[in-house]
Amino acid sequence: MTGTFIVTKEHRRFTEFADAVRKQHTIGICFGPAGVGKTLSARRYAHWDVINSFITTWGERGDDYPKICAAAHRARTVFYTPRISTTTKALENDLDSATTQVDQCASEHLRLHGQTVDHSGRIPWKPFVELVTIDESERLNANCLELMRDRYDRTNVAFILIGMPGIEKQFSHYPQLYSRLGFAHQYRTLGHDELQFVLTRQWKKLGKTLDLDDFTDAQAFATVERITRGNFRLLERLFPQIERVLKINDLDVITNDVIEAARSTLVIGTT
Ligand SMILES: Nc1ncnc2c1ncn2[C@@H]1O[C@H](COP(=O)(O)OP(=O)(O)O)[C@@H](O)[C@H]1O
Ligand SMILES: [Mg+2]
Numbered sequence: 001m002t003g004t005f006i007v008t009k010e011h012r013r014f015t016e017f018a019d020a021v022r023k024q025h026t027i028g029i030c031f032g033p034a035g036v037g038k039t040l041s042a043r044r045y046a047h048w049d050v051i052n053s054f055i056t057t058w059g060e061r062g063d064d065y066p067k068i069c070a071a072a073h074r075a076r077t078v079f080y081t082p083r084i085s086t087t088t089k090a091l092e093n094d095l096d097s098a099t100t101q102v103d104q105c106a107s108e109h110l111r112l113h114g115q116t117v118d119h120s121g122r123i124p125w126k127p128f129v130e131l132v133t134i135d136e137s138e139r140l141n142a143n144c145l146e147l148m149r150d151r152y153d154r155t156n157v158a159f160i161l162i163g164m165p166g167i168e169k170q171f172s173h174y175p176q177l178y179s180r181l182g183f184a185h186q187y188r189t190l191g192h193d194e195l196q197f198v199l200t201r202q203w204k205k206l207g208k209t210l211d212l213d214d215f216t217d218a219q220a221f222a223t224v225e226r227i228t229r230g231n232f233r234l235l236e237r238l239f240p241q242i243e244r245v246l247k248i249n250d251l252d253v254i255t256n257d258v259i260e261a262a263r264s265t266l267v268i269g270t271t
Helices: 009-023 039-047 046-056 063-075 090-112 142-154 167-171 192-205 215-228 231-247 256-264
Strands: 025-029 077-080 131-134 158-163 181-186
Touching: 009 025, 009 039, 009 131, 009 158, 009 181, 025 167, 039 077, 039 158, 046 063, 046 090, 063 090, 077 090, 090 131, 090 142, 131 256, 142 158, 158 167, 192 215, 192 231, 215 231, 215 256, 231 256
Parallel strands: 025 158, 025 181, 077 131, 131 158
Antiparallel strands: none
């Protein structure tokens, strides 16, 4: 699974949610269990893999520079993961620099396309960035949440706070923040049909074809579904083990037993 991002229904739902938060300039909460794909969706929405690799080095302008600038201009989003026990000062600095960098990339895109961007007359500088997505937001303490809320009030930027189920209740202790929340979005596990789609790809990766009319395959599918409950991270951990079990036992077919044997090597999270 590593490497290829699959545009799932949950990812599309996340995209709609993020678009709505951004458009309505509000604060949204996205919550869901560990391993369902929240972080990957949010990074993808922000084109963060492309943008971040550039802004962390800041300087090297390779052939993909126009592509990076175009991505920043299109996404207008900062993806941010707070450090553990972050201070308000560090949070403020981090958000300032990430926002400035994405802004610069976005304005570069316009410049590369022949438009002039006049920063001088725009005080306070009106940023391109329209959305800041904060992952692992349970790491933010009361002061950091207050800082974020204040930024939200002072700027034109929308926020999404991502976390585990329960953050929506955690935030209800902060009336100032809570009264500004626009949407709460639940990120769910893969549904039956999507799991089928993902498993078909996994089978293919191992050089096999998943055929649910075949009894063995149908049973194997049911076992994976029961074990992982549609959780992406568990799938990701289970499949290398399946591959290993096949190899060391010189087997060719992914059966129930193979999956159970693979599962037994995974200690955490599958019971
Ligand atoms: N849309 C996706 N396409 C492919 N793999 C995914 C996708 N979403 C999640 N995964 C896999 O599941 C793992 C966990 O996803 P992640 O976004 O970190 O979950 P969360 O943030 O909800 O805990 C990822 O490392 C990745 O391997
Ligand atoms: Mg995550």
